[in-house]
Each structure stands twice: as structure tokens, then as C-alpha cells.
Amino acid sequence: MKNEKKRLSDTVAALKELYPSAECALEWGGVDPWRLLVMGRLSAQCTDARVNLTCRELFRVYPNAEAMASAELSELEALVRPCGLYRRKALDLKLASERLLSVYGGRLPDTMEALLTFPGVGRKIANLLLGDVFGLPAVVTDTHCIRICGRLGYYPESEKSPEKIERILWGLIDPIESADFCHRIVFFGRDVCRAISPRCGECLLGERGLCKKYAAKSKRGKVRGKA
Numbered sequence: 001m002k003n004e005k006k007r008l009s010d011t012v013a014a015l016k017e018l019y020p021s022a023e024c025a026l027e028w029g030g031v032d033p034w035r036l037l038v039m040g041r042l043s044a045q046c047t048d049a050r051v052n053l054t055c056r057e058l059f060r061v062y063p064n065a066e067a068m069a070s071a072e073l074s075e076l077e078a079l080v081r082p083c084g085l086y087r088r089k090a091l092d093l094k095l096a097s098e099r100l101l102s103v104y105g106g107r108l109p110d111t112m113e114a115l116l117t118f119p120g121v122g123r124k125i126a127n128l129l130l131g132d133v134f135g136l137p138a139v140v141t142d143t144h145c146i147r148i149c150g151r152l153g154y155y156p157e158s159e160k161s162p163e164k165i166e167r168i169l170w171g172l173i174d175p176i177e178s179a180d181f182c183h184r185i186v187f188f189g190r191d192v193c194r195a196i197s198p199r200c201g202e203c204l205l206g207e208r209g210l211c212k213k214y215a216a217k218s219k220r221g222k223v224r225g226k227a
């Protein structure tokens with residue numbers, strides 16, 4: 001295997017070829033950062049597609065932080081229910097909206113430390129906000145990133161700690177590429193390196209010698225669909 005930084009840099013380049021535009025899978029509109037905070041919170045243990053669908057109605061009823069801060073909790077719960085864990089999520093969203101207004105005058109802060117003080121905001125959401133709203137380096141360790149980077153071999157596949165994985169990736173990736181890499185890997189995880197039945201035989205990363213799982217499978221003659 002190549003030097004790990006070089007291997008990750010080549011992986012970044014290959015994903016750029018596959019997904020030239022690195023877009024956030026959460027359709028927050030790019031205008032009001034509060035919306036991305038809301039969607040990030042709702043995405044815990046829920047699919048991006050469901051969050052996108054749920055938020056069409058949610059943002060129609062509560063178009064901004066002011067409206068959500070003064071929401072009836074039971075009504076907010078009913079609207080976010082399709083995303084699961086709805087009681088906790090609704091409470092977090094109401095409290096986070098209140099905090100945004102009362103402490104930050106409605107402007108989202110641009111530091112990890114400050115973002116982590118918002119109810120329901122962990123490092124994953126904070127990184128998402130730093131990368132997408134402020135254009136800062138950000139490693140978003142969501143389920144796709146954790147699974148795929150494990151398969152690629154940057155840590156054992158059994159490793160599931162987002163904090164540990166974030167630290168490992170920070171040590172390898174060019175910070176400028178980090179946020180877009182995490183967006184691209186979400187689409188790659190849906191299209192190719194799926195949770196069940198990854199399409200290794202059609203995978204550019206495998207073909208280019210960038211994936212340790214592929215190398216191991218290849219050795220055993222187990223790469224299906226390989227031309």
C-alpha cells in the first residue's frame with residue numbers, strides 16, 4: 001500500500017472525478033445556516049431523504065429560528081416525528097433556536113467550541129456547519145464516512161468511534177479537501193460502497209489500488225463483477 005496520506009489524496013482525487021460537484025445531501029438551501037443545524041439534528045439515525053422530505057413542511061410552518069423558538073412543543077414534535085427520536089429532537093431544536101437568538105443574536109457562531117454548546121449539536125453537526133456555512137476545514141464522520149474509510153483501510157472496520165475516526169482522518173487529509181470529501185463520500189456510499197453488497201467489481205477506488213478491502217478480496221478471488 002502507498003503512503004497513507006498519498007493514498008487518501010489519490011482517493012480524494014478519484015472521488016472528485018466521480019462527483020465533480022460536492023453537494024450537501026441535506027437540502028438546506030444555502031441561505032439560512034439555522035436550517036442546516038435543524039436538518040443536521042434531525043438526521044441522527046434517520047436518512048437524508050427523509051429529513052429533506054420532513055423539512056419541506058417543517059420549514060413551511062417554522063421558516064426561521066424565531067418561529068421555532070416560540071413553537072408549541074407538541075406541534076413541533078408532531079412535525080419531526082417521521083425522523084424518529086422526535087421528543088428529544090423537537091426539544092433540542094426549540095432550545096437551540098432559543099439559544100441562537102438569545103445568546104448569538106440569530107447569527108450562528110463559527111467555532112467548534114461555541115457550536116457544541118447548542119442542544120443536540122455534537123461534533124458531526126458542528127463539523128457540517130463549519131464546512132458548509134463557513135467554508136472551514138471539516139471532517140464529518142457520518143455513517144458512510146465511518147464505513148467506507150474503514151473498508152479503505154485507514155483503521156480497522158470494527159472501529160466505530162466517530163471521535164477517534166475524526167482524529168485519524170485529520171491526520172491524513174488535506175484540510176482544504178476535507179469538507180467536500182465528506183460530501184462526496186456520502187454519494188459514493190449510496191451508489192457504490194453500499195452498506196450491504198458493495199459494488200467492488202465496478203469500483204474506481206478498488207481498481208486504482210486505493211482500497212485495502214478490495215486488495216484482500218482480490219487476493220482471495222472474491223471481487224464480484226470484475227471485468
Ligand code: SF4
Binds near residue numbers: 194201205212214
Ligand atoms: S472496492 Fe469495494 S469496499 Fe473498497 S471502496 Fe470500492 S466498493 Fe468499497
